Amino acid sequence: MLLSQPYVKKNFSLAWPLALNGLLMQSMLLIDTFMVSPLGEIPLAAMGISGTILAVMLAIQMALANGSQLVLSRAVGSQSQTTLSKAFWAGLLINCSVATLFWTLLTLFDQPLINALTDDSQLQIEIGHYLGISKYLVVLTAITQVMIALLNGLGKSKIPFKGFLIELPLNAGLSYCFIYGFSLTNNLSMEGLGVQGAAIGSVLGISARLLYLAMSIKRSPDVSLSRIVLNSAMLNNIKQHFHEIFPVAANVTILMLGANMYQLMYTQLDIYAYVAITLVAPWLRSGTQFVGSWSQSSAITISQAIGSKNLTDLSKNVNISIDIAVGISIVVAGLFAVMSLVIANVYPHLEESTYIALAAIAPLYIILPIARGYNTVHGNILRALGKTKDVFRINFIGQWVISIPLCAVLVLVFDCSVFWAFAVQPFEEIIRALPLRHLARKTLATFDQQAAEKLMYE
Incomplete structure (x- = not known):
């Protein structure tokens, strides 16, 4: 029977965590939107516009990581830890370089971009507040996506799925606290930060996922990432990887x-x-x-x-x-x-x-x-x-x-x-x-x- 073949079983064991990962990523945006919605139209619009800008950048980063995933998968098949290490560091360097470019653009040209998108002064302020924090997501995403590509290439797609299960409730809980504020005692309280709170929650949530992925890779018996030297051979490897x-x-x-x-x-x-x-x-x-x-x-x-x-x-x-x-x-x-x-x-x-x-x-x-x-x-x-x-x-x-x-x-x-x-x-x-x-x-x-x-x- 077709479904009982080893190739099919292996693919399905890889595929179902990948599918749930995608659905969880979509749900995170919905949760943030749901929590911000009581603040009114201006914060919602600010989050929508900012989210559109970030979505383009994050999609490009994910695409680069998906390309690296193929290179990493071939390296896994070769059973060469040296080849695998080179592929990982090359993919990480490329993705982080693109992330740094995006971060720099958002830092230097955020205001002209915001002014071009809307004439509403209050909306401009809200977008600036949200992007000022959420721009760090592009750097964190660059690292996590290449880590996910490595784990998927190793056939360990359940680990990234568990990472999302850690991030999702943490992101939701922290975002709520930072959006609306909290008061535990007279000395332990904080006023709500509005859309800034949603951005802070997202950054902290993905930071926790990054830490989990890094620990999982370090503990994995199937991979040992050795240090690399940026000599001519490695630079050529990075060039081929990028092409x-x-x-x-x-x-x-x-x-x-x-x-x-x-x-x-x-x-x-x-x-x-x-x-x-x-x-x-x-x-x-x-x-x-x-x-x-x-x-x-x-x-x-x-x-x-x-x-x-x-x-x-x-x-x-x-x-x-x-x-x-x-x-x-x-x-x-x-x-x-x-x-x-x-x-x-x-x-x-x-x-x-x-x-x-x-x-x-x-x-x-x-x-x-x-x-x-x-x-x-x-x-x-x-x-x-x-x-x-x-x-x-x-x-x-x-x-x-x-x-x-x-x-x-x-x-x-x-x-x-x-x-x-x-x-x-x-x-x-x-x-x-x-x-x-x-x-x-x-x-x-x-x-x-x-x-x-x-x-x-x-």
Whole structure:
């Protein structure tokens, strides 16, 4: 039976903590938003705007770490502690360098950026207060993400999951105390800091998770991180590492900007259509989390096999990964189909026109996870096979050269209905699926020990 195979069991043991990690990360933002909401619209808006700025930076850092995860997984497969140490320190140096750049930009140019985003003086002050503290998250995230990449590459994805379980309640409790203040005794009390308190809680929460991850790595019998010397060989290693992972970060950036561009164009639809799409978007993100985690675990396992030079079952395991990813996507699509039947109960008290718009796009958001899941697993596997630049090229052409201009014409020129505007997203996935599949078949047909050797660098 397919599900009883060792490869599948190993992938699922990696995938379920990855999926829960993603859901917990999303829930942390929701918790902070929920706690800040009683303060009123200005603090909420400040947190929303600041969160958007940070989200872009953190997404790029996570993408860099995901690229490093493939390099680290190959190093694990090679069973060379020296190679693993070099990969870890190279990934950490790259991510921390990017984090330092982001931190510097937020320190030197925070006020011009805030002034460009809003004219409201009170809102500007609140955003400044929040960013003044939360900018340290980019540095802490850089370190934790590379640690998580190392642990995932080792097959220990449950440790990062436990780290989130430590951070989440700590973040929530500390944020509440700092937002609203506390008074234990006459001598032990503090006034509430508003949105600043939410930022402090987040920084302290992720600091605790960083400490837990560091202790877990130090105690792990499977890894011994030796010191490195920044000689010419190590600098070359860092350069090769960067060349491999940069397209991954660029890919995430263009897809993220593309999603925002779609959302911007959807604002030109009538308000009911825009609300319908806005309501569906979080469900799509959460639903694709599961197939994304399976795809990521497949890339880790394949990278480990490449590092160990065990390519006997490579094509077979890739096909298994694709089949299961499609199966998961079909299950998600089925859940979305059920949701479409009860969505009036999920979101009661909406206008009738909004329900009509939701019904119009229902067939589209039901099939979208299948096409997206198919592309996600192909993209991750191709990156594991060293095709990061090719995946970026296909995604860029599919989204920015074809689909976004098409959506602009449909919405801005032809004033199309919500169905045709939203249909561009599954259309984009379909036109990307063909070249991704072709590239995967071509790569697997020619992938041999020599190709595997080219991916290993000292």
